[in-house]
Amino acid sequence: MRVRRIAPVDLEATTVAAIVDGAFGFYGGPYWQWKYADPGGPDAVIMLAEEGAEIVGCNHYLVVPYQLGEHTLTGLAGGDLFVNPEFRRQHIATDLSLESRMLVTEAHPEADFVVMFTWQALGSHYEKLLGYTKLKPGYQQWSKRLSWEPQLARLTEANEGLLTKHPGLARANHALRLEVKGAPPLDLKVGPEGFTPGRPDGIPKVRLRVSGPDALSFGRSGVPLVWMVAAILTRRWRFGGSPKALRQATSVIAAYREALRTLK
Amino acid sequence: MGTNNDGLSIRRSETSDDAELADLFNRAHAHLAGTVVRSASDIAWRCRRQPGMPDDGGILVEDPDGRTVGYAFVKSNGDVTEFAVDPDGPRLATASALVTACEERALATGATRVRVNIPVTDEAVASILEAAGWVALRPQGGRYVASTDPGKLVGSLAAQAAMSARPITIVLSDPLAWQHEVTSVAGGTGLQILAGQRTLNEILLGGASPWKAVASRRLRIKPLVRTVSGVRYLKAVRVDAPWFHTLGDVL
Numbered sequence: 333m334r335v336r337r338i339a340p341v342d343l344e345a346t347t348v349a350a351i352v353d354g355a356f357g358f359y360g361g362p363y364w365q366w367k368y369a370d371p372g373g374p375d376a377v378i379m380l381a382e383e384g385a386e387i388v389g390c391n392h393y394l395v396v397p398y399q400l401g402e403h404t405l406t407g408l409a410g411g412d413l414f415v416n417p418e419f420r421r422q423h424i425a426t427d428l429s430l431e432s433r434m435l436v437t438e439a440h441p442e443a444d445f446v447v448m449f450t451w452q453a454l455g456s457h458y459e460k461l462l463g464y465t466k467l468k469p470g471y472q473q474w475s476k477r478l479s480w481e482p483q484l485a486r487l488t489e490a491n492e493g494l495l496t497k498h499p500g501l502a503r504a505n506h507a508l509r510l511e512v513k514g515a516p517p518l519d520l521k522v523g524p525e526g527f528t529p530g531r532p533d534g535i536p537k538v539r540l541r542v543s544g545p546d547a548l549s550f551g552r553s554g555v556p557l558v559w560m561v562a563a564i565l566t567r568r569w570r571f572g573g574s575p576k577a578l579r580q581a582t583s584v585i586a587a588y589r590e591a592l593r594t595l596k
Numbered sequence: 597m598g599t600n601n602d603g604l605s606i607r608r609s610e611t612s613d614d615a616e617l618a619d620l621f622n623r624a625h626a627h628l629a630g631t632v633v634r635s636a637s638d639i640a641w642r643c644r645r646q647p648g649m650p651d652d653g654g655i656l657v658e659d660p661d662g663r664t665v666g667y668a669f670v671k672s673n674g675d676v677t678e679f680a681v682d683p684d685g686p687r688l689a690t691a692s693a694l695v696t697a698c699e700e701r702a703l704a705t706g707a708t709r710v711r712v713n714i715p716v717t718d719e720a721v722a723s724i725l726e727a728a729g730w731v732a733l734r735p736q737g738g739r740y741v742a743s744t745d746p747g748k749l750v751g752s753l754a755a756q757a758a759m760s761a762r763p764i765t766i767v768l769s770d771p772l773a774w775q776h777e778v779t780s781v782a783g784g785t786g787l788q789i790l791a792g793q794r795t796l797n798e799i800l801l802g803g804a805s806p807w808k809a810v811a812s813r814r815l816r817i818k819p820l821v822r823t824v825s826g827v828r829y830l831k832a833v834r835v836d837a838p839w840f841h842t843l844g845d846v847l
Contacts, residue, residue: 362647373641399628400835403756408744410633437744437774444752445743445801455738463772464740465797470630470839471713472722476730478674478699479708514731544731550791589666 333388333424335431337439338380340369345378348390351416366586367412368392377408377439379432381415381424389415389424394438398447405444408436409521429462475545477515483595484518484529491526492593498587506577507531510595512542518595522584536577539568560589597655602689606697609654609667614639616657621680628715630739630839643669643678650705655697657690666690668696669757674707679714681721691724699728739806739839746796747779748843750789753800753833754781764829768793780841788818799830 338344349361349369368376374394381389391413398407410433415424433446447467450458458464495501502524509531510518519531522538531537554583563569571578597606609617616826618634625842632638643649648671665685669678681690682710702710710730714721722732743749747766763786766779768831770792789796795814798804806827809815817826 360647366641366645366647370641370645372637372645384704397633398629399626399631399633403835404633404752405749405752411803413638433742434773443744444749447739447741447742449739451733451737453739456801457793462740464742465794465802467630467839468803469735469738470621470628470716472713472716472803473733473735474722474730475709475711475724475733476699476725476728477709478703482708514729542817545733571846586731 333431334382335379335428335434335435336382338378340376340378344380344387347368347387348378351387351390352412352414364412367394375438379428379435381428381431385420386419387416388419389413389428391428393432393436393446395443396412406440406442408440408443408446410436410446410448426457426461433462447534454512475514477512480518480595483581487520487527487591487594488529491528494526494587494590495524497590498584500584501526501587504580504584505535506574506580507535507537508581509537509539510542510592511539513544515545520586520591522581527587528539536580537572537575538571538577538581542574543568557585557589560585600693600696602686602693602796603660604665604686604689604693605658605660605662606693607656607658608652609656609669611640611644613654613656613664613667614644616664619662620667620682621678623784624680624683625715628717628839629833629835639678646677648670648726649677653701655694655701657693658695659685666694668698670701670705670710672705672707674702674705674710674774676712679712679721687720688724691721692728695724695728710756723744741800742802743793743797743800745775745779746791746793746800747776747781749800750796750830750833751779751781753835754829761785764789764826766796787822787826787829789815789830790818791815798840800834803834806834826844 346357353361353363359540360595367373368378372525374396375396377393379391380387391410393408393410396407396409397404413425413429437443448458490563501522508520508522510520519529520527521530521532564571599605602748603838613634618636618639621634643654649669650672652672653669655668655670656664659665665682667680668676670676679694681687681694699710714725747768750766764781765788766788767788768775768777769790771777791809795809799806799809806815810817810823810827817823
């Protein structure tokens with residue numbers, strides 16, 4: 333594998349922008365163009381990894397002045413490393429990280445440090461293999477859900493499947509008020525139509541209080557029953573309401589599991 | 597957008613405001629480590645040209661005297677990529693006005709949620725967010741740092757802290773290809789600090805205790821009798837304020 337620096341105006345950069353669209357779903361070519369190829373942005377370093385004539389990956393750095401207390405130091409903000417999906421699981425990311433870091437520090441001897449952002453799952457990799465130190469988190473992310481509309485649309489679409497998989501729903505007739513911290517309350521009717529928006533009067537009601545949107549993050553495989561029990565025991569989930577409605581909810585708990593996953 | 601009950605005016609920010617916004621951001625975050633210094637051109641790139649930022653994504657708050665006391669930028673998806681409050685102005689009222697304006701702007705663009713990053717030490721803004729129904733999320737990512745050359749970094753920090761007259765030598769036990777094994781700060785050899793670069797990174801940039809490194813023998817100071825001086829030196833030059841976020845990425 334060969335690693336070399338390219339300029340945003342090089343032909344290869346266009347290919348990189350196209351690959352980025354496939355490699356990062358949320359990211360896209362326009363975002364890449366803005367971040368690394370905008371003439372009014374900070375100096376960008378684009379490092380290309382090639383295997384023969386094939387582009388197998390890319391890594392990026394921005395040269396930025398960091399304020400550190402009373403000091404201003406030059407930092408290389410690295411990130412957005414990607415490996416062409418066809419060449420994954422060949423240690424290209426590790427090799428590209430190390431090689432590109434060496435090249436970028438040679439090209440920018442004035443730089444004092446390299447800083448990278450990565451997801452928690454990759455953290456130990458960065459510490460053990462790449463020699464980085466984890467920083468104390470200096471910021472806190474805050475969030476507020478303004479509307480449940482997209483989630484409700486997904487839930488409505490999922491109802492048919494829920495009714496087929498969970499025939500017990502046909503016998504249910506209660507209302508659910510979902511109170512997730514950091515979101516407006518959501519009222520649903522649980523019955524032969526599945527989970528439908530609304531809070532009808534005259535039927536027993538269940539209230540589920542969830543400690544925050546994190547507590548609705550179940551991962552890809554859905555909510556394991558054991559996780560649900562743990563959430564209730566640790567009071568991240570708190571059920572309340574009429575005993576009749578709670579009995580009904582318990583009898584269709586598997587359907588609840590899927591519906592709540594849809595509302596994530 | 598009008599004037600609120602606290603007498604603060606809220607309006608859309610224009611390109612001509614960018615120099616003032618940059619100055620406000622730098623003053624508001626001067627006590628933190630790890631912020632990227634803002635300039636008018638940086639605001640124009642980072643905030644105004646970022647994909648997903650609508651033309652009216654910038655919100656500016658002025659006090660009754662017309663002084664800018666806060667600003668924010670909100671993307672169409674509800675991500676607040678920039679949020680700064682004048683440290684010398686009415687912080688709580690300004691933060692409250694900005695939070696309300698950010699939510700209104702996000703709703704107007706059809707966003708279903710809003711997100712913002714706030715320094716962990718900013719309890720005042722956190723209390724405003726909490727009162728407005730926002731919730732603190734668990735971090736999903738982390739920042740990792742490596743000095744390009746820990747010896748050089750010690751020199752740089754010492755020079756800026758006006759400590760360059762103190763003779764010291766840094767000896768790296770595990771230099772990488774581009775690093776010097778031995779770095780002399782101020783050319784002296786009176787005191788030697790010997791360590792691996794991870795240990796030095798943790799002390800200089802990660803806020804780790806040099807005493808713990810000495811106790812675990814990951815850091816050695818020669819001569820031994822000057823260990824206290826060496827540790828004091830590292831404590832004086834290290835960066836131990838909390839790190840904020842980089843660039844315009846909200847995550």
